[in-house]
């Protein structure tokens with residue numbers, strides 16, 4: 001079998017790795033399942049969507065000089081629309 005830390009080959013009955021000394025009898029590391037990935041991604045997407053609408057909502061309430069999404073015509077006279 002292989003050492004989970006340094007990936008060198010160790011004896012199957014070895015208690016510790018001879019290179020890095022890690023305890024080989026402990027339970028294997030927890031690994032995320034596809035359900036865990038799906039739920040974490042869903043939480044991240046929902047948080048981003050909520051943050052987008054919340055930030056847009058508060059940016060619309062700012063006074064005119066700070067509403068950078070609506071550029072006044074007098075500061076870009078070269079754009080003729």
Ligand SMILES: [Zn+2]
Pocket residue numbers: 003004005006007008017018019020021022
């Ligand atoms: Zn090792």
